[in-house]
Amino acid sequence: MLSKIHSHLVVRQYASEDVSLSGDLNDFVLIAARREDPDTLFFQHRLRIEGNTELGLHVKNLMDSIELESMPSILRFGVLRLAEFIKAGQKEGVDQHDRALSSC
Secondary structure (H helix, E strand, O other): OEEEEOOEEEEOOOOOOOEEEEEOHHHHHHHHOOOOOHHHHHHOOOEEEEEOHHHHHHHHHHHHHOOHHHOOHHHHHHHHHHHHHHHHHHHOOOOHHHHHHHHO
8 A cells, every 4th residue: 555654655555545546557557658648547547536535646757757658668668568559449439438449
């Protein structure tokens, strides 16, 4: 679980969450690949923040601040290729509910 203690993000194994970010796995891949904007997904109700909204916004901004160039090249390559695959599936008009199944 990710929590905020004295202005620091802390990962704890056994705790109730202070915030929960949820959404489609494909959307998280697209965020990582810079193919979707997390704010757009949030306002489209495709990215949900529950609990401590302030902490959730910090986590969302942290996700958005990770530069592709800072990722190891093999991870960056995999994320970008997967994002291309997901985008191609979206262009084919795959039903929103079935996107994760059709992209794998």
